[in-house]
Amino acid sequence: xxxxxxxxxxxxxxxxxxxxxxxxxxxxxxxxxxxxxxxxxxxxxxxxxxxxxxxxxxxxxxxxxxxxxxxxxxxxxxxxxxxxxxxxxxxxxxxxxxxxxxxxxxxxxxxxxxxxxxxxxxxxxxxxxxxxxxxxxxxxxxxxxxxxxxxxxxxxxxxxxxxxxxxxxxxxxxxxxxxxxxxxxxxxxxxxxxxxxxxxxxxxxxxxxxxxxxxxxxxxxxxxxxxxxxxxxxxxxxxxxxxxxxxxxxxxxxxxxxxxxxxxxxxxxxxxxxxxxxxxxxxxxxxxxxxxxxxxxxxxxxxxxxxxxxxxxxxxxxxxxxxxxxxxxxxxxxxxxxxxxxxxxxxxxxxxxxxxxxxxxxxxxxxxxxxxxxxxxxxxxxxxxxxxxxxxxxxxxxxxxxxxxxxxxxxxxxxxxxxxxxxxxxxxxxxxxxxxxxxxxxxxxxxxxxxxxxxxxxxxxxxxxxxxxxxxxxxxxxxxxxxxxxxxxxxxxxxxxxxxxxxxxxxxxxxxxxxxxxxxxxxxxxxxxxxxxxxxxxxxxxxxxxxxxxxxxxxxxxxxxxxxxxxxxxxxxxxxxxxxxxxxxxxxxxxxxxxxxxxxxxxxx
Numbered sequence: 001x002x003x004x005x006x007x008x009x010x011x012x013x014x015x016x017x018x019x020x021x022x023x024x025x026x027x028x029x030x031x032x033x034x035x036x037x038x039x040x041x042x043x044x045x046x047x048x049x050x051x052x053x054x055x056x057x058x059x060x061x062x063x064x065x066x067x068x069x070x071x072x073x074x075x076x077x078x079x080x081x082x083x084x085x086x087x088x089x090x091x092x093x094x095x096x097x098x099x100x101x102x103x104x105x106x107x108x109x110x111x112x113x114x115x116x117x118x119x120x121x122x123x124x125x126x127x128x129x130x131x132x133x134x135x136x137x138x139x140x141x142x143x144x145x146x147x148x149x150x151x152x153x154x155x156x157x158x159x160x161x162x163x164x165x166x167x168x169x170x171x172x173x174x175x176x177x178x179x180x181x182x183x184x185x186x187x188x189x190x191x192x193x194x195x196x197x198x199x200x201x202x203x204x205x206x207x208x209x210x211x212x213x214x215x216x217x218x219x220x221x222x223x224x225x226x227x228x229x230x231x232x233x234x235x236x237x238x239x240x241x242x243x244x245x246x247x248x249x250x251x252x253x254x255x256x257x258x259x260x261x262x263x264x265x266x267x268x269x270x271x272x273x274x275x276x277x278x279x280x281x282x283x284x285x286x287x288x289x290x291x292x293x294x295x296x297x298x299x300x301x302x303x304x305x306x307x308x309x310x311x312x313x314x315x316x317x318x319x320x321x322x323x324x325x326x327x328x329x330x331x332x333x334x335x336x337x338x339x340x341x342x343x344x345x346x347x348x349x350x351x352x353x354x355x356x357x358x359x360x361x362x363x364x365x366x367x368x369x370x371x372x373x374x375x376x377x378x379x380x381x382x383x384x385x386x387x388x389x390x391x392x393x394x395x396x397x398x399x400x401x402x403x404x405x406x407x408x409x410x411x412x413x414x415x416x417x418x419x420x421x422x423x424x425x426x427x428x429x430x431x432x433x434x435x436x437x438x439x440x441x442x443x444x445x446x447x448x449x450x451x452x453x454x455x456x457x458x459x460x461x462x463x464x465x466x467x468x469x470x471x472x473x474x475x476x477x478x479x480x481x482x483x484x485x486x487x488x489x490x491x492x493x494x495x496x497x498x499x500x501x502x503x504x505x506x507x508x509x510x511x512x513x514x515x516x517x518x519x520x521x522x523x524x525x526x527x528x529x530x531x532x533x534x535x536x537x538x539x540x541x542x543x544x545x546x547x548x549x550x551x552x553x554x555x556x557x558x559x560x561x562x563x564x565x566x567x568x569x570x571x572x573x574x575x576x577x578x579x580x581x582x583x584x585x586x587x588x589x590x591x592x593x594x595x596x597x598x599x600x601x602x603x604x605x
Contacts, residue, residue: 032064032113033100038084038093045313045320047475049077051596055169056125056589058118064100065113067121067589070169071596075108083110085316087592088354088584116589118165124587126159128176139571143474144518144603146566174597177590178582184574185368191551191570192305192381193536193544196373203382204302206541207275208336212296216382216389217305219329220295222345225391228399232429240298241289243406243422243431244269247413248285253433253490254480256441258420261413267341271334272299299336300343303545304328304536305385307364308346310576311603315354315583316595322349322357324404325388328545330538331412338538341410347402349387350394354584354591360387361580398426406431409525409534417533419492419521433490437604438478439520441489446502454503459487461502468512474519474602494533498526499559510561524550524605527559529567535605 051071060066071094081097094112098105101113140147157171164170187194198204198217205213205220214221223243224236247264250257265285274280276294283291309323324346331341351357363384370377387393394402406422422431442448444460459482470476480488500517507513517523525533529550537546548554553568583591 030063033095035082035093035095035100038082040084040086040091040317042318042320045317046600046602048314048317048595048599049073049083050599054172054174054593054596056121056172056593057167057169058164059101059167060118062101062113065115066118067114067116068101069094069112069114069172069589069592069596070103070109071112072109075106077108078110081105085592085595086318086354087316087588087595088586090588092588092592112592114589114592121589122159122161122164124590125164125170126161128159128178139568139575141572141575143515143601144567144569144572146568146571172590172593174594177594177597178579181365181578181581183368184365184577186570186574188368188370188372188377189364189577190307190573191536191547192372193303193547194372195542195544197378197381198302198304198544199541200373200378203378205296205298206301206336207297207299207332211275212294214296216386217302217327218296219298219300219302219343222327222389223298224295225389226345226399226401226403226424227429228391228401231392231400234399234429236295237293239430240295241293245289246422246431246433251433254435254441254488255486256435256490258433258490259414261410261418263413267333267339267412268299268331272297275299299332299334300329301332301338301538301541302327303330303342303538305381307573307577309349309357309361309364309580310573310601312349312357312580313600314595314598315357316598319352319354319357321600322351322360324348325385327385327389328536330545331410336541338540339410339412340534340538341412342408342534342536342538344407344409345389346404346407347388348394348397348404350402351387358581358584360384361577365577365581398424399429405434411533417494417525419525435480435488435490436492436521437488439489439492439522440478440487442493444487445500446506447499457502458506459485460500461506463487464502464512464516465508468509471512471515471519472509473599474515476516476519478519492521492525494522494526498533499523499528501560510558510563513560514558514563514565519603519605521605528556530554530556 051073053072055070057068057070058066059068081095083094084091092112094110095102096106096110102111103109159170201210203215203217205218220236223240227234227236227239229235247261250260269288273283273288273291273293275297276292278291306326306328308326312323313321327345329343330338331343333339351360367377367380370380388402392400394400401424403424407419409419411417419436421434421436423434425432440460443452443456446452446457463482464471467476478488500520500523501513518528525531525535531548531550535548535551539545550567551570555564555566557564583594
């Protein structure tokens, strides 16, 4: 019986080839250390663990692979001994169990074993090393702030192939993981304000001289596609009327009272209804919605088309957030003159694969090959915007629309300046008022007009102090409530001069105060960036929009500490687009190093 059992084992060993029951393989060599099934944690997409350093080491005789990526996250940052991420389109599992090439169990230094072409890898590492000097002159940003230099570059060393082949580790510096293009055009590919584009007679509208426009970039066409009548039964006209009515009565959002902004009736609704064919005296604010509203005569002027792929998450965990594409509209009065009232359509880019996202980034970049405002350029840009703006662009979202939110920013309806936010309801298929993001209600701000209760301000200050580490690294999310009491605001405003603060000494770290305030709508559109509340201006026809210093470059003194800070957000987005196009090109080693070090911007602006 015993002999028969051994024979069965021997037969089994022969039948399954390299899988053997001893600690060595069938040929006597050591087997690769097994890795248990490990899933990618999609919840980490926007707040991934960031490696403090990443190095690569060549080990030609190791059974687990020939290249080992060593990522130091710091002890305790990652729970467990295994951590899965996506490197391009392939899952890679890093280990901290002391096996399979990993150094010390539980030290927070995780290792991934790869099998790569040594010659191709060495050549790419040599290219990175050769191009180090050029990196020094590139803009460097920490979050949204431009800093003097990237301190990680001090760890860059010339690539020594002989030393590397002998087992020396080579650092993979985030700023040097690829050789990015240097000719990204801001005006072609990031912030498109050229009059030949935003006033394209085929795709945009001019209500006073070119009525009934229904082109791809008109307010009416975008709203109609957002309503998606074929799927929802809601017409574009009904969709827009419901949105306009939400301004005319007071409401409460998350405990925060929003007053009616009834001047919308005289500024926007009344002239629009008249332009749609109704006699001036045939309706009032109470019954205007019974009259026709011609979306082709919508009093909104396109002022900018914006690439916000920089808002994407870390593709190493999933791609549910591939960034945004935006249309910025200025509101017109009854004579087609601009007002201080902008409406921004902010669409999620409905792309779920890394390679497809990189190809899409390339489409934005390639717009530079056409003269801006030419027929060829505008057609190519529409092909890019249709990806997110067309009806059914994202069937998984309400109305099949890729819209994330609509944001408004105005003082034309009443004082003070106010921002509001709208989402699409999956049940009613209509837009509804929702909270602004990253900004508490005004009662929590010591800078707000009286009455402000010190106890409310203390709630805000305590939350900032408790979350200071995440706030300083721009990883925080302002919660809807604290202890069941509403916290997140239903609007943003400038009653307090454009920044957030508490009583003297309540917020312990000045950097935490600044980052918290900068991430609010009012702070970013106010004193933290020295902006007069509009980042993109509302120009008359024939003139391009004026952009705020935060976008094109400005140095600001902190309104509390006096610390000097420099912003140039379009330069930051330019650098980001260049780096994105280096991704998912079949170089697994470098895709892996990228996702280990890529920190999403995690901001709404």
